[in-house]
Amino acid sequence: MNTVAAISPKHAAGQRRRERLFRGATLGAALLVLALLGGVTLSLLIGAWPALAHFKLSFITREIWNPVTDQYGALAPIYGTLVTSFLAMLLAVPVSFGIAIFLTELAPGWLKRPVGVAIELLAAVPSIIYGIWGLFVLAPVLQRHVQPWLIDVLGPLPLIGKFFQGPPFGIGILTAAFVLAIMVIPFVSAVMRDVFETVPDVLKESGYGLGATTWEVIWQVVVPYARTGMIGGVMLGLGRALGETMAVTFVIGNAHRIGTSLLAPGTTISASIANEFAEAVGDLYTSSLVALGALLFLITFVVIAAARLMLMRLERRALGSA
Amino acid sequence: MKSVTVKRMVVAAVSTVVFAGAALAADISGAGATFPYPIYSKWADAYKTQTGVGLNYQSIGSGGGIKQIKAKTVTFGASDMPLKPEDLQAAGLVQFPMIIGGVVPVVHIKGVAPGALVLDGATVASIYMGEITKWDDARVKKLNPKLALPGTTIAPVYRSDGSGTNFLFSDYLSKSSPKFQSSIGANTSVQWPVGIGAKGNEGVANMTTQTDGAIGYVEYAYAKQTKMAYTQLVNKAGKAVTPNAESFQAAAASADWKNAAGYYLILTDQAGPASWPITGASFILVYAAPPDAAATTAALKFFDWAYKNGGKMAAELDYVPLPDALIQQVRATWKTQIKGATL
Numbered sequence: 223m224n225t226v227a228a229i230s231p232k233h234a235a236g237q238r239r240r241e242r243l244f245r246g247a248t249l250g251a252a253l254l255v256l257a258l259l260g261g262v263t264l265s266l267l268i269g270a271w272p273a274l275a276h277f278k279l280s281f282i283t284r285e286i287w288n289p290v291t292d293q294y295g296a297l298a299p300i301y302g303t304l305v306t307s308f309l310a311m312l313l314a315v316p317v318s319f320g321i322a323i324f325l326t327e328l329a330p331g332w333l334k335r336p337v338g339v340a341i342e343l344l345a346a347v348p349s350i351i352y353g354i355w356g357l358f359v360l361a362p363v364l365q366r367h368v369q370p371w372l373i374d375v376l377g378p379l380p381l382i383g384k385f386f387q388g389p390p391f392g393i394g395i396l397t398a399a400f401v402l403a404i405m406v407i408p409f410v411s412a413v414m415r416d417v418f419e420t421v422p423d424v425l426k427e428s429g430y431g432l433g434a435t436t437w438e439v440i441w442q443v444v445v446p447y448a449r450t451g452m453i454g455g456v457m458l459g460l461g462r463a464l465g466e467t468m469a470v471t472f473v474i475g476n477a478h479r480i481g482t483s484l485l486a487p488g489t490t491i492s493a494s495i496a497n498e499f500a501e502a503v504g505d506l507y508t509s510s511l512v513a514l515g516a517l518l519f520l521i522t523f524v525v526i527a528a529a530r531l532m533l534m535r536l537e538r539r540a541l542g543s544a
Numbered sequence: 545m546k547s548v549t550v551k552r553m554v555v556a557a558v559s560t561v562v563f564a565g566a567a568l569a570a571d572i573s574g575a576g577a578t579f580p581y582p583i584y585s586k587w588a589d590a591y592k593t594q595t596g597v598g599l600n601y602q603s604i605g606s607g608g609g610i611k612q613i614k615a616k617t618v619t620f621g622a623s624d625m626p627l628k629p630e631d632l633q634a635a636g637l638v639q640f641p642m643i644i645g646g647v648v649p650v651v652h653i654k655g656v657a658p659g660a661l662v663l664d665g666a667t668v669a670s671i672y673m674g675e676i677t678k679w680d681d682a683r684v685k686k687l688n689p690k691l692a693l694p695g696t697t698i699a700p701v702y703r704s705d706g707s708g709t710n711f712l713f714s715d716y717l718s719k720s721s722p723k724f725q726s727s728i729g730a731n732t733s734v735q736w737p738v739g740i741g742a743k744g745n746e747g748v749a750n751m752t753t754q755t756d757g758a759i760g761y762v763e764y765a766y767a768k769q770t771k772m773a774y775t776q777l778v779n780k781a782g783k784a785v786t787p788n789a790e791s792f793q794a795a796a797a798s799a800d801w802k803n804a805a806g807y808y809l810i811l812t813d814q815a816g817p818a819s820w821p822i823t824g825a826s827f828i829l830v831y832a833a834p835p836d837a838a839a840t841t842a843a844l845k846f847f848d849w850a851y852k853n854g855g856k857m858a859a860e861l862d863y864v865p866l867p868d869a870l871i872q873q874v875r876a877t878w879k880t881q882i883k884g885a886t887l
Contacts, residue, residue, distance in 0.1 A: 289706075289731045289732070289734060290728065290730065389697060475704075477704075477741055498733050502732075503610060
């Protein structure tokens with residue numbers, strides 16, 4: 223009774239005003255993001271327009287990238303971006319899944335924290351460090367020990383053989399994919415671990431209570447429950463792999479060519495921009511580089527939209543079955 | 545009591561900002577090429593201790609430097625690739641050379657010591673076009689009759705980032721090989737048909753050292769400091785020369801600067817028996833009619849001081865100062881072509 227009486231009308235009005243103010247401030251912050259996104263899209267399109275208008279569709283269908291004759295086609299960087307990211311996810315997702323399952327379901331208590339912290343620390347290492355490590359440490363090892371083996375053993379095979387031919391440079395598409403995989407593992411595994419931890423113990427214990435093995439509980443209780451979150455983690459990793467610049471630039475070999483071999487040098491969208499923007503002279507050249515940026519923006523957007531769509535469909539199915 | 549302290553602190557903070565602003569305003573501002581950045585910043589340090597005038601130089605690349613000076617956001621721009629006289633005219637700019645450097649081919653072949661291998665422009669061009677693929681190719685052997693060359697596959701390494709180094713190297717190869725000129729050409733980045741691209745001098749040096757049979761090209765200072773196996777090159781006069789300060793300066797001295805309008809002169813493949821064929825100057829761009837004459841004067845004073853006192857510092861960093869006759873010519877250009885700037 224006392225507390226209610228203590229609030230004077232004047233005080234209440236002040237309270238309301240503050241609330242309105244706060245609501246306005248948060249709305250402003252949210253709108254700022256939209257405005258930024260719109261601004262980025264607009265300036266990318268304006269910057270890319272001269273190149274897109276000049277080359278039309280051939281900008282994304284041609285492999286040529288020749289600053290001397292002012293001819294630009296983005297096929298090689300698009301190919302490099304997609305292939306390195308795909309290979310990186312192919313390597314990183316199973317490993318991350320293993321790490322997350324081990325940490326949440328199998329690891330003894332004393333090991334959980336140190337390994338968990340170590341993975342979080344890996345996520346905090348700047349990408350340039352990964353790049354330098356890739357160039358100075360990983361590339362020579364691949365060049366001397368791994369790639370000659372790939373060329374000798376897998377090279378002569380039918381079908382997949384052509385992916386493993388050519389001289390062992392040490393750097394190239396495959397090396398870039400390795401470095402990217404190592405870079406995204408901490409992200410993907412950290413998200414997956416957090417998601418697995420949200421699985422209620424009651425569910426798991428019910429499974430064990432029915433006589434299920436650890437394997438069965440993981441595959442039939444934990445994974446179905448955490449599926450949407452796992453996909454979110456994978457998409458986060460993929461987003462990072464698509465846009466990664468510095469580490470890739472160091473180890474991909476930076477050639478505007480599409481080679482069938484994974485050992486051949488290639489390039490990615492962000493690596494091309496990082497390499498060439500500073501010294502690019504001429505309107506068409508700079509505009510083509512901006513157009514590359516717009517393409518990367520589009521690819522990332524499509525990936526995220528696809529992930530959202532997949533999540534929505536999964537949720538609907540989960541609701542339907544429940 | 546408390547509020548008085550706060551007030552004092554605010555006053556102190558504001559006055560610091562104001563004074564710092566005043567100091568910044570007196571600084572010379574420039575932007576551009578990364579290649580001369582180490583020597584410009586070394587000169588700037590020495591100049592600041594002597595005169596109190598600092599230099600704010602952003603090494604954002606030649607392309608960026610040209611854009612910045614055209615947008616009038618800096619007092620001078622710096623470029624490794626000279627602008628053509630008509631472009632200078634159109635933009636209202638004056639251009640002059642500031643410092644000289646050289647690009648050096650480096651190799652990694654078992655049993656070949658630094659300076660032992662002799663190459664010429666046409667051979668290097670064929671290597672970078674993928675026409676010569678083995679080190680024991682007849683064309684390489686012909687230039688090196690006494691050297692025991694292995695049959696290793698050649699792995700060409702190029703600079704992936706746009707750079708003045710790329711421009712000088714591809715310009716030299718274009719002058720040496722008509723086929724290279726028509727199929728690849730000269731620019732700060734070009735489309736190499738073979739080989740792998742590494743980022744920066746350090747990337748090229750590292751890839752070359754790591755790969756058996758590799759050939760790359762780096763700035764002279766880099767080749768010297770990393771003690772890589774550099775090559776000799778046969779110059780226009782048909783002589784095999786070693787890259788060093790003397791052969792770079794010989795190339796700069798033999799060039800015909802007197803008749804180069806706007807100093808538009810690329811120093812590659814110069815005549816003269818001692819000239820190193822991949823030599824290049826780095827250029828400065830200022831306004832012909834500066835919007836802020838005092839700022840341009842301050843910049844020119846700095847360049848004048850660098851011409852006078854900077855030679856030794858340049859040599860320490862393995863750059864080459866301009867020949868004296870050329871410096872006199874540049875000073876005369878300042879007097880006649882830049883309005884309102886007094887030295």
